[in-house]
Amino acid sequence: MAYTFSDLTKRAQDAAVEHNDKIREAVQKAQVAADQRTRGMYRDQIRRAAERADAFVVGLKPSDGGSPAADARSDAPPQPPAEPRG
Numbered sequence: 208m209a210y211t212f213s214d215l216t217k218r219a220q221d222a223a224v225e226h227n228d229k230i231r232e233a234v235q236k237a238q239v240a241a242d243q244r245t246r247g248m249y250r251d252q253i254r255r256a257a258e259r260a261d262a263f264v265v266g267l268k269p270s271d272g273g274s275p276a277a278d279a280r281s282d283a284p285p286q287p288p289a290e291p292r293g
Contacts, residue, residue, distance in 0.1 A: 216270075217270035218270075220267060220268075220269070220270050221269055221270050223264065223267050224267050224268065224269050227264050227265070227267065230264050231261055231264055231265075234257050234260045234261055234264070235257065237257070238253055238254065238256075238257035241253045
């Protein structure tokens with residue numbers, strides 16, 4: 208079966224909605240890792256990027272036009288990264 212770009216986009220969007228909790232967790236881990244690797248030099252930029260990514264994931268709706276995933280809490284901002292050690 209050949210998929211069109213539109214089909215693939217819908218499938219990816221549905222998968223992102225279904226697994227938004229895992230995506231948000233990965234964004235948090237990436238935020239912490241990036242902050243640690245830059246030794247906090249770009250903490251504000253990294254935090255803002257993580258917040259934007261989180262807001263995007265929270266705002267995704269199923270391709271059938273339903274409401275965003277029930278467990279996505281748009282009012283809960285991502286946790287700030289832990290202070291780097293060392």
